[in-house]
Amino acid sequence: MSVDFVHHQAFPTLISTFELEGHKDEKTVLELIETFEKTGNHRLVHEGQSSYIKGDEQFLNDKRLIDLWKTIQECCDVYTQEAGIDYTLISTSWFNCLYEGGLVDPHRHERSVISGAYYPYVEPGSSPLVLESPIQSNFMNTNSISLTNYNRYEIECVPKTGLLCIFPSWLRHSVPRNPTQKRYTISFNTVRHMDRNYYTTLRDYRMEKHESLDS
C-alpha cells in the first residue's frame, strides 16, 4: 500500500530566545539591582524580592540602561516581525531576585502584547521558566503514552546569564522553587507601538530624547 503523508504543525506559539551575554550594560544592571532600595514583596514572588510594587515600574528606562533598553526593544521588533503582529514598545519593566527556595506563581501579563524575561545573572542550575501549553484544556479525552510536541502540558526554558526569552503575554508561565542562591530576572511588558501616544510616560528612545534631558 502506498501512503504518502504530510505533517502540519498547525497553530504553534512563537517563543524566541536571544543571546545578550556580555552586553555593555550587564555590569551596570547588576549594580542597579543590588543597590536598589524600593524592592518589596510581590504576591506572586515567594522567597525573593521584586521591584514590581505598583505595576507601572520602568526599571529599564533608567538613563544608565538605555543601550540595554534599545537592544531589548530591537529583539521585540524581531519577534513581532517574525510573528506577524504589530510593532510593540516596552511599557513597564521590573526585576525579580529569587534566592534559594524562591518561586514565582503561575500568571500571565494582561493588557500587554508580548512579554520577556532577561537574565542579567543566574547561577547555573537555577530554576527554569515554565511555559504552559495554551491548548492543554482540550486534552480531556485523550490518553498520552509518550511525550511529544503535540501533547506536552508545559516546556521549561532553562535560564543562563545573558539570555532573553520573549513570548506572548497571554501565555501562562511560572518559576518552580529555585535551588540556587541567586537568580536575577528583568521582566517587561509592551504595548502596541502605534498606541504609544495614549501613554504619557512612554518614549521610544530610538526617536525621542530621554526624559532626564527634558528642560
Add this chain to the structure above:
Amino acid sequence: MKASIVDGPFRKADYNLFPTLVQLYHVPLGTKENIFLENYTDLKEWPSDIGKGKTSSQTEMNLLHRPEMAKLKVSITSCLDEYCKDAGLQQVEIGKSWFNLQEEDGVIHKHRHELSIISGAYYPYVDDGSAPLIFESPVLAPKMSEIHNKVTHYTANNMEFEPRPEMLILFPSWLYHYSIPNKTKKRVTISLNTYHKTLDKQN
C-alpha cells in the same frame, strides 16, 4: 520537557511551541469500495443547524465497518496508528463513520467531535475546486491585545485544506472545523471518529 538551548554563542533561536498535529495522507480507493460508494443512496438531509447536504449519519454510522469497506478500513487504521505514534497517544480504533455528500451550496457549520480522540475526513471523490475543510485556531481566545498585520503560522485564525480525491485528513477531535458553501456539483466525504483501544475495552 526542556527546551534545548544551543551551547555556545548564538544570536537568536525560535521555538514553535504547542502546535496541533494535522496529518494528510493519500489513501487509494479500491475498486470494490468505489463501486459500493458510487451506488450508496441511503442518504438524508442534514438538520439545518448542522449544515446543508446529504448524509448517512441519520441511518448509517458504521460505514467503515461494512465488509465492502474492509480494505479501506485497514488503510485508514494504519494511518491512525501512525498519527497516534507521532502525537504520543495510545492507539485508537475507528468508531463511528458516515457518508456525506455536498452538492452546490452544501455547507457544514462549525463543530467538533466530542467523545472522540482523533477524527478524520476521507475524500473518495471530490470535484476540482470543492470547498476546503477549515480548521479554527485553538489559540484565538487569548489574543485580545495584539493586532495581526500579516498571516503567519502564529497569527493564522484558521487553516484551509483543499480536498483532493483519495485524500485523508486526520486531526484532534477537539479542533473546531467547518466547510464554506461548496461551489461544485460533488464533494463526497467519509467522516470518522475513534476511541482508545485498550482503555475502552477495559471499561
